[in-house]
Amino acid sequence: MFVVDTLLHRLKRGCETMAYPDGPAPALPDRHGGALRVESARCAAGCDACIGVCPTEAITRVSGQSVALDLGRCVFCAACVTECPTGAITQTGDHRMAARRRQDLVLGAPNHAEVRLAGELDATLRRLFGRSLRLRQVSAGGCNACEADTNVLGTIGWDLGRFGIQFVASPRHADGLLITGPVSRNMQLALRKTWDAVPEPKIVIAVGACAVSGGLFADHPEVHPGAEAVLPVDLHIPGCPPHPLTILDGLLRLLGRLDERRLPPVAGRSERANGSLPDAV
Amino acid sequence: MSGATLLALLPNATSLPWRDIPAWPASEFVQVTAAALARGARLCSWFAVPEESGDAVQLVAVLAFDADNTLAVGRSTPVRGSYPALTVLHPQAHLFEREVWETHGLTPEGHPWLKPVRASAGEAPANAPFFTVEGGEIHEVAVGPVHAGIIEPGHFRFQCAGEEVIHLEIALGYQHRGIERALAGGPHRRTLRQVETIAGDTTVAHATAYASVLEALGSGEAPLRGQWLRAIGLELERLANHTGDLGALAGDVAFIPTAAACGKLRGDFLNVTAALCGNRFGRGLVRPFAEGPDVSGALVQQVLGNLTRALADVEQAIAWLWDSASVRARFENVGTVHRAQAEEIGMVGPAARACGLVRDVRYDHPAGWHRFAQAPVAVWPGGDVFARARVRSLEIQRSGDFLREQLVAAPESGPADDSPASTGDTLAVALVEGWRGEVCHVAVTDAAGRFRRYKITDPSFHNWSGLALALRGNAISDFPICNKSFSLSYCGFDL
Numbered sequence: 001m002f003v004v005d006t007l008l009h010r011l012k013r014g015c016e017t018m019a020y021p022d023g024p025a026p027a028l029p030d031r032h033g034g035a036l037r038v039e040s041a042r043c044a045a046g047c048d049a050c051i052g053v054c055p056t057e058a059i060t061r062v063s064g065q066s067v068a069l070d071l072g073r074c075v076f077c078a079a080c081v082t083e084c085p086t087g088a089i090t091q092t093g094d095h096r097m098a099a100r101r102r103q104d105l106v107l108g109a110p111n112h113a114e115v116r117l118a119g120e121l122d123a124t125l126r127r128l129f130g131r132s133l134r135l136r137q138v139s140a141g142g143c144n145a146c147e148a149d150t151n152v153l154g155t156i157g158w159d160l161g162r163f164g165i166q167f168v169a170s171p172r173h174a175d176g177l178l179i180t181g182p183v184s185r186n187m188q189l190a191l192r193k194t195w196d197a198v199p200e201p202k203i204v205i206a207v208g209a210c211a212v213s214g215g216l217f218a219d220h221p222e223v224h225p226g227a228e229a230v231l232p233v234d235l236h237i238p239g240c241p242p243h244p245l246t247i248l249d250g251l252l253r254l255l256g257r258l259d260e261r262r263l264p265p266v267a268g269r270s271e272r273a274n275g276s277l278p279d280a281v
Numbered sequence: 282m283s284g285a286t287l288l289a290l291l292p293n294a295t296s297l298p299w300r301d302i303p304a305w306p307a308s309e310f311v312q313v314t315a316a317a318l319a320r321g322a323r324l325c326s327w328f329a330v331p332e333e334s335g336d337a338v339q340l341v342a343v344l345a346f347d348a349d350n351t352l353a354v355g356r357s358t359p360v361r362g363s364y365p366a367l368t369v370l371h372p373q374a375h376l377f378e379r380e381v382w383e384t385h386g387l388t389p390e391g392h393p394w395l396k397p398v399r400a401s402a403g404e405a406p407a408n409a410p411f412f413t414v415e416g417g418e419i420h421e422v423a424v425g426p427v428h429a430g431i432i433e434p435g436h437f438r439f440q441c442a443g444e445e446v447i448h449l450e451i452a453l454g455y456q457h458r459g460i461e462r463a464l465a466g467g468p469h470r471r472t473l474r475q476v477e478t479i480a481g482d483t484t485v486a487h488a489t490a491y492a493s494v495l496e497a498l499g500s501g502e503a504p505l506r507g508q509w510l511r512a513i514g515l516e517l518e519r520l521a522n523h524t525g526d527l528g529a530l531a532g533d534v535a536f537i538p539t540a541a542a543c544g545k546l547r548g549d550f551l552n553v554t555a556a557l558c559g560n561r562f563g564r565g566l567v568r569p570f571a572e573g574p575d576v577s578g579a580l581v582q583q584v585l586g587n588l589t590r591a592l593a594d595v596e597q598a599i600a601w602l603w604d605s606a607s608v609r610a611r612f613e614n615v616g617t618v619h620r621a622q623a624e625e626i627g628m629v630g631p632a633a634r635a636c637g638l639v640r641d642v643r644y645d646h647p648a649g650w651h652r653f654a655q656a657p658v659a660v661w662p663g664g665d666v667f668a669r670a671r672v673r674s675l676e677i678q679r680s681g682d683f684l685r686e687q688l689v690a691a692p693e694s695g696p697a698d699d700s701p702a703s704t705g706d707t708l709a710v711a712l713v714e715g716w717r718g719e720v721c722h723v724a725v726t727d728a729a730g731r732f733r734r735y736k737i738t739d740p741s742f743h744n745w746s747g748l749a750l751a752l753r754g755n756a757i758s759d760f761p762i763c764n765k766s767f768s769l770s771y772c773g774f775d776l
């Protein structure tokens with residue numbers, strides 16, 4: 001009976017893949033908060049409140065300069081947002097936060113309140129990878145949550161395959177690596193061997209605070225402070241872990257597959273219907 | 282059974298002054314521990330506490346007498362050099378003793394397989410040489426650390442005769458990032474955040490254990506509503522992971538309907554957790570001494586609605602799995618761990634319950650909200666892939682029932698304790714039944730109340746040996762479904 005049963009059930013449910021990026025992006029969970037925004041002009045004089053509460057030392061201040069919040073180290077605990085007396089640090093509700101250059105994630109300087117979002121690969125690489133990108137994932141010292149939310153992109157709700165992006169078993173079939181974890185010393189050899197086995201030209205994508213900066217473990221002697229300490233990184237995707245939507249946005253951005261003129265505006269926190277749960281994705 | 286032991290007894294999620302923990306010279310301490318284990322106790326944790334100066338350490342054992350609903354703890358007087366191994370008498374100690382040896386240089390004399398657990402050889406774990414089987418027909422298969430797929434790193438070394446696996450050695454350590462070492466001297470500002478990432482898919486269980494340890498050390502409690510929320514989060518974590526793994530198991534035997542449905546449904550459960558605290562993995566859900574995020578009645582109703590829909594879909598997707606004779610045939614009599622083996626190596630969680638062992642912290646050692654609300658323990662005999670999948674599908678039903686019942690039974694908000702400081706020279710222990718099994722945290726404080734030693738035992742630490750045993754006599758091609766049926770954590774083991 002189960003054959004008929006399953007077929008009927010599938011028919012009833014229809015296609016469960018989200019419309020994005022042709023339709024609107026699914027909403028982040030209400031309490032997620034999204035990317036941070038830092039307007040250091042609003043900082044109270046001599047205030048260091050946020051620096052003292054951050055669990056990853058993501059916020060620093062060189063004396064005389066404005067605060068610098070490194071979204072690449074941030075684990076999005078919102079402690080600084082709550083602590084800030086003047087509302088200089090706020091949550092934008094925006095899922096987009098992938099950047100090409102590490103310094104694009106450091107917020108707080110004048111004219112740099114928000115992440116400078118990633119641009120696309122150069123024309124040659126885009127021609128090669130734009131419609132077909134094969135990635136080898138290497139997990140190197142993280143907690144497996146970044147891996148889990150990367151894996152989610154393969155499920156029917158997201159269907160990463162429709163963009164020609166696929167995770168492959170052999171580095172020899174890959175166009176690049178997607179790295180999670182701070183790169184533990186114990187994974188150094190395996191990571192290098194995997195990298196060496198990927199044919200040129202190749203790219204590296206760092207997913208999660210760990211891979212971008214070392215995250216919560218940055219100063220541990222057992223690990224490197226992120227993938228960039230051992231390999232050149234082409235795309236940094238912040239989060240602990242990044243929401244699947246943030247990862248997908250980063251990948252599509254890199255491949256030049258997001259036509260933002262055609263995309264409806266991203267629903268900011270305040271504009272979203274009050275209290276409604278996100279569509280299950 | 283606990284009545285006859287010389288060890289100090291204490292309930293789960295409580296503390297004892299260090300001086301009240303009985304101490305024996307190491308060789309006697311091994312005998313006392315062995316006697317308790319022989320009387321039916323389990324070894325939850327075994328570790329060393331370094332002396333403030335010098336290279337001597339004190340060994341500590343934390344045991345559980347499940348039938349008596351009590352834990353027991355004992356220690357050795359300071360010891361250095363070597364002592365007679367407990368592993369010789371009780372194999373469930375084998376990894377613990379290797380760990381103490383690699384960290385503190387204390388040799389368990391007579392340990393049959395003394396090699397590092399996660400220590401580094403520079404760029405890779407120091408895990409060679411491997412156990413080998415000799416013979417003309419024998420060949421060796423090496424898999425990992427980098428696997429095909431999006432999975433954590435580990436190395437599997439199979440000794441095979443043709444298709445048949447004679448022996449499997451599992452060598453880990455690749456995810457080692459020094460969490461336990463960094464906890465000494467704590468709690469630090471980042472400690473809770475780090476604890477939440479011991480195993481990212483077990484955030485709520487580890488964070489709850491940590492919070493319970495702090496609360497036991499501070500002789501305080503979280504407000505009831507906080508305890509309730511932890512219990513809710515714990516079951517959501519179980520639902521998400523069990524659902525995802527049943528889907529993956531279906532995928533491994535090419536049964537696509539369940540694989541596709543469960544892949545998505547797992548996300549639905551994660552999204553429910555995110556609705557409560559903003560993070561799909563429950564980061565920020567558990568706060569020591571506190572209620573945690575504010576959960577209004579309206580939010581509960583929304584959560585209940587989404588949960589009910591997802592539960593109905595899961596029930597259907599899993600029914601297809603059990604309805605399919607081809608799936609049942611692939612799961613049955615594959616990867617069997619016998620009940621006696623499971624007891625001997627100290628297996629925990631659903632993997633142990635699938636060998637017919639009734640052990641579940643929520644039931645045996647209730648703490649927090651589980652003192653007021655319990656779900657029946659899911660047990661299945663057989664010890665094979667089928668039994669492990671079966672137990673997990675039963676647990677999905679029971680977690681669902683528990684949530685539907687408890688979500689509408691939220692206690693009132695109450696005033697929070699103002700995070701009292703930890704007592705000095707004290708040992709606190711907390712067990713939590715995570716979705717893989719028993720999560721055990723033990724803290725020993727110094728005179729000032731800081732962590733002198735903080736010991737974390739993820740259920741995977743007990744259960745990896747079970748996977749190795751499950752493979753014996755099986756075809757190597759069945760490794761994926763055996764592995765998935767256990768679904769153990771690498772980072773939780775590697776710390």
Ligand code: SF4
Pocket residue numbers: 053054055056057058059069073074075076077078079080081
């Ligand atoms: S939200 Fe990010 S920057 Fe702010 S305190 Fe938390 S980790 Fe630090």
Ligand code: SF4
Pocket residue numbers: 141142143144145146147180181182207208209210211215216239240241242478481
């Ligand atoms: S960034 Fe956060 S979620 Fe990702 S691996 Fe590191 S600790 Fe885990």
